Amino acid sequence: MEQEDSNAPSNSIPQDVILHKAESPWRPRREQNQTETDEDTKVTADLYKRVRSILNKLTPQKFQTLVKQLSEMEINTEERLEGVTDLIVERAIDIRGPCYCVAYACMCRYLVMIKVASTSKQGEYVNFRSILLTRCQKEFEKGKDCEKEIEERRKVIEETQDLEKREELCKELEISKIKGKNRSLGNIRFIGELFNLKMLTESIMHDCLFKLLGAKDEVSLECVCWLLSTIGNDLDTDEARPRVDQYFNQMDKIVQEKTISSRVRFKLQDVIDLRKCNWIPRGNPQTPKTLYQIHKEVKKEIQKRQIFLHQLKAQHKPKQERGKGAKGSRSQSGSEMGASGGWDVVGNQTTPSQGQSRESSRWRELHRVEIEKSSKTAPPTAKELTDEEMEKKTKTILDEYLHLHDIKEAILCVEELKSPSVMHTFVSSAVNYVLERSHIARNQTGLLLRDLVKKSVLSVPVYIQGLTEVIQYAEKMEITIPKIWQYFGELIGPMIQDGSVPLNFLRKAAEPLKENNKAGLLVAEVLHAASHREGHKKVGSLWRLSSLKWEDFMASGDVKKFIVDKKVEFTVEDDSETSTSTVFVSMEAIQDKLQHLLIKEKADNEVIFGWIDESVDDPNMKSNKFIRALMTSVCESAITGSGSSARVLPEVIKNRGDLLRKYLDHRAESELQALYALQALVHKLEHPQGVLRTLFDILYDEDIISEDAFNQWEKSKDPNEQEGKRVAIKQVEQFFTWLREAEDDVSDS
Known part of the structure; x- marks a missing residue:
């Protein structure tokens, strides 16, 4: 047995050895990717949750705030943009939400400029508009698949021998048919509202109508009725009238043949009658309205709704598109749909599908030429609007403002008019436009005019000029509008309620009425309207600070009686009246x-x-x-x-x-x-x-x-x-x- 070598190295490991740890230890790539994916999934899920919360709370009153919150979220990947789009579309076409189609379509218009890097094509981008249109197209084309599925399920029911099972399958089929019908109607209504906001073109609408009328099933025919009721007035232009005539000839033929239910025949007949009446509804169609409209203006607002939707397109365009003609804007926004169903965003580099019709190809070529022209041609020098053009612009701005309650956007739109010589027409047109509408409309318009003056978009002399152009006819209008002075008070009252504009502007504004002894009446109503928000004490103080006197508006002998009759004692300093404040x-x-x-x-x-x-x-x-x-x-x-x-x-x-x-x-x-x-x-x-x-x-x-x-x-x-x-x-x-x-x-x- 050999002796152990004392110099040989020991095999034992010291107990206090500390192993070196790398700062970034190696991990399998699969685990690294999994950690990143989990974090990304969590962020995306949180985003969808917040979007659902916003959609849950969407009301006309809170529209602007909620849309702003949505637009500021981190929608920075194609997956997230598609997910958000799906949530919006699902809510828009949901059975519980058709009356909010206008709001959801407006929301889409605000998000239209969002774009993110494409995951499939390196160096390219996808935008919200293209994803939205693809989503709507897929929903539109689901109808065919649903019909096939229903036919297959009917065959299964016919082959089922068990009566209980058969009855259960029949109930399930009926439920599926109702859900499918409601989704189709909701999607068509949403598509119509997108067209009204110029996110879809006429060609897409014509193709939708052609396919729906060709299907001839009752759900498709109901969709035709909804679509034409929503957009018929805009679609029935001189150029497109031959095609629209064909639609209505076919609809009339279907009505006469009586091969469908009476309910759908009556709906078709209602739309036919609507066109004969120049698209003016006879009754109260169930269209989206704000809470104020529901309670205050049901009868009047319904007739003006289509005008609003027709005009809203101009103000919702990106700034660089505003001011273009109707044809130009229509051809350069939205998308085109070929006969085979391709909804392609105009301006995107996409390849037309092989089965497109000659007509669609011709339209696409026209759009391409117009886009090339617009990109090569320098924008024309802005020129001042005429009085007629200013009147139209005013109505457009007010319709959007009264619908969305976005005063900042309204002020921006007025600033972009850049027509100082006719700005007084903006004031007179605004006053005329809302004079006989609701109290809310008058008050909101008054607030807009006040802010325009505060921000120097309108000068006080321009405001007075526009106001007096209407006021000078007030006495004649009193015959048909007995509350004319109250209405003027509601319009002018916001101008003085916070003291931002000196009260003595009333002296000049009421000048045209002094001759007929109506100036004091106007001023009294203005003061009462302001007091309704601020109280007598504050308005009375503003009156006294302005150095105004009632003798400025009437004969001195009439003042005492007038003050008592019109209950404007708060304008006169009287210690006995104010002494109670010290008690x-x-x-x-x-x-x-x-x-x-x-x-x-x-x-x-x-x-x-x-x-x-x-x-x-x-x-x-x-x-x-x-x-x-x-x-x-x-x-x-x-x-x-x-x-x-x-x-x-x-x-x-x-x-x-x-x-x-x-x-x-x-x-x-x-x-x-x-x-x-x-x-x-x-x-x-x-x-x-x-x-x-x-x-x-x-x-x-x-x-x-x-x-x-x-x-x-x-x-x-x-x-x-x-x-x-x-x-x-x-x-x-x-x-x-x-x-x-x-x-x-x-x-x-």
Whole structure:
């Protein structure tokens, strides 16, 4: 046995050896990609969740805010852009959302310029418009596949011997047919609204109608009726009339043959009659309207809706496209569809499919030539608009503004008119256009004119010139419009309500009416309209600061009687009238007075403003007790009935919106106190079903209380505010689910 060599190296490893760790250890590529993919998937899922939330909350009142949020999201890959497009289209054509087609189409118009790098073609980009049109085309072509599927299922049903199973299959088939029909109708309506916004061309519409009429099934014929009802007036041009005549000859033939149900025959006949009446609807078609339109202008707004949709296209174009002629814009925007069904975006480098018709190829060639011409030709020098052109532009801008409530965009559109010599025509046209419309339309137009003057887009002399062009005929209009002076007051009132424009402009504006002794009448209505939002005290102060006198508008001998008759005493300094403001009034007395004014007297807002300004000092005005007293009184005045039959009158809350907004002033604590007051009120009323939910809906929609305040109220654990809280939370559970976006409901839609 050999001796062990003492110099041989030891095989044992020391226990304290520390192994070197690389800063970036090697991992299999599959694991690296998986980690990146998981993170990307998470971000994409979060994006889709936020988009669903926005679509859930989309209302005309919040349109601009929500679209802005959507456009600012990180839609930076082709997959995400396609996913967002799918969500929008699905919601637009959903059975529960056809009345919002206009809003979703407008949303698409705002997103039309989004583009991202293509994943399949390196160095190229895909844009929202092309993805949207491809999606709509696929949905349109699903009809054929659905028909084939239905036929196959019918054969299966006929071959099924089991009666119970057969009956079950029949029910499932009927449900599928109804869903398919609703999707087809929703998609067609959406396509029509996209055409009205110039995202689709006439050629696509003609091809859709040709295919639908050729199918001859009842669903397709209903789609024809919907499409022509939506876009027929725009499509029935001199150039296209021969083709449209062919459609209607075929429709008339189908009606005469009586091979389809009476219901669809009557729908076809209604559209035929509509064309005979120059596309002017006889009744009240169910078209998209804002909440204001539903409650205030149903009869008048319906007839003007198609005009709005026809004109909205010009203002929704990208800036570089604005100002082009109708034909040019129509041929250079939207897309073309060949006979084989290819919807290709104009301007994109795409290869036409082999089966396209000569007509579609000719249209495509015309578009190509026009695009090349426009790219080579320098834009013409802008020239000032004529009075007639300015009038048309004014109506277009106002229609978009009153529909979308986007005052910044409206101001931008007016700035782009760049026709200083006829800007007074913008004012006179705007006043004329909304004079006989709703109170909301007049007030909103007044706010727009005020902001245009504040931002120096319009000068005060130009505003007065345009205003006087209409006012000088006011006395003659009084015969047919008895409330003409009130209407003028609502239009001019916003100009003075915050003191941004010196009040003495009224002296010049009312000048044409002095001869007929109507100047004072106009001024009184203007002051009352301003007081309705700001209160007598503030407007009276503005009057006195302006150095105006009633003698400027009438004979001095008529002034005293006029002031009393027209209830404009607040314009005259009188210590006896204002002395009450120095007297302490208890909160109990304030609450009793508010109850009396709001519930018993149903006083105008300006009367309530005046009393508060005179009787409640600033510390009390901002106190929690005052806010609660005001909120309780306003909401009590809007509740009719008692017990289980109690319900809310929404118009009352809306009419008191200015009152609540002024004193809540979007302060977080005041809004929270207002919600506590509501909680206490419904608890006192023993929680009548639906009352609190209706109040929450109105306060949110009218922008009286913010989303943050509602969430703060829901999460509040204040021990002093828990009485009735649990029941109240239960009653508005769906409201908060809607606010947070009910993912389960959305996934089922």
